[in-house]
Amino acid sequence: MDFDVYGPCRLPDAGAREAARAHQLLLTKPPGALGALEDAAVALAALQGRQRPRLDRIWISVFAADHGVAAEAVSAFPQAVTGEMVRNFANGGAAISVLARRLGATLEVVQLGTVNDPGPLPGVIRAWIAEQTANFCQAPAMDAAQLRRALHAGAESLARAHAGDAHAFVGGEMGIANTTAATALACALLDESPESLAGAGTGLDAAGIARKQAVVVRALQRHADATDALDVLGRLGGFEIAALAGAYIAAAQRGLPVIVDGFIATAAALAAVRINPGVRPWLLFSHCSHERGHRRLLEALDARALLELGLRLGEGSGAAVAVPLLRLACDLHADMATFEQAGVSTA
């Protein structure tokens, strides 16, 4: 499969957007009364190129990978959890497993590398790169070939989603210590301080957060000479974060709407948009997570998230939780009576 991160992205369909906006004005409600649900239906119409968007078929890819920076004691949980959770995904016991079943979504897990390898498992695609990234306090997390393979793995998931006629793509991640990688990536891309973006992740206490900030400060100093967003992603990202970025870029190139999950997925989205600005219109943002830096990341992307539920899980769970709401937005848009049909007087 050919994949060029700098290749052109599709443009949303302006005609479908205008038709959907005009249709919203005909429905039996004051204009704008359904708020963000109207905006979501109109945005999906533009992205799907039809006046009546649908979200029946959801494709979820969860990318799993370990991080060398876990050696700096930046997570409340041991690194073995990443591989253990891959098995849990395969057995259908993770949060995203439950949500995917309930949504009738396709769920695939892509294993890019974990320190403990659960071996081949049903429903788990092996796109093995290495056991883990390098500790980015000391060296670039990935070399150029590893970065390319991770981006490519994401683009391949997107190609499967596209071939499966998905109506939208959800990317999830699993990787102990990846809130540290996402924080470092976000700080470098936004020129922000670790104090304002580093949060508790899986549940660090104040001393743990201070340690995480210091680790990110060291990483930013070590990689201050990064040349562009792709270089920053390779130096400070993770295999699963790069795969998410690759999937988002490929989604925009193929014209498939994306529902972005939490802090880590949004950091990957920021990297994708900085690498290829044509990605931005294809991203819908599900929620603002409890992780400290998420709101700043959303602001930087000029994004309005649908939900704020105090979620801090990842796996694509927040994006999955937003799907029923987006389905309702599509139903309202498609099935409400117009003023004329219902014989209701206009303003």
Ligand SMILES: Cc1cc2ncn([C@H]3O[C@H](COP(=O)(O)O)[C@@H](O)[C@H]3O)c2cc1C
């Ligand atoms: C059992 C378990 C399941 C998870 N599912 C997602 N995460 C989330 O927590 C991790 C990031 O937090 P940190 O940077 O603090 O390690 C990622 O794996 C993320 O997906 C989980 C974490 C745990 C412990």
Ligand SMILES: O=C(O)c1cccnc1
């Ligand atoms: O918002 C997220 O994606 C998140 C936050 C904490 C831990 N894992 C994921």
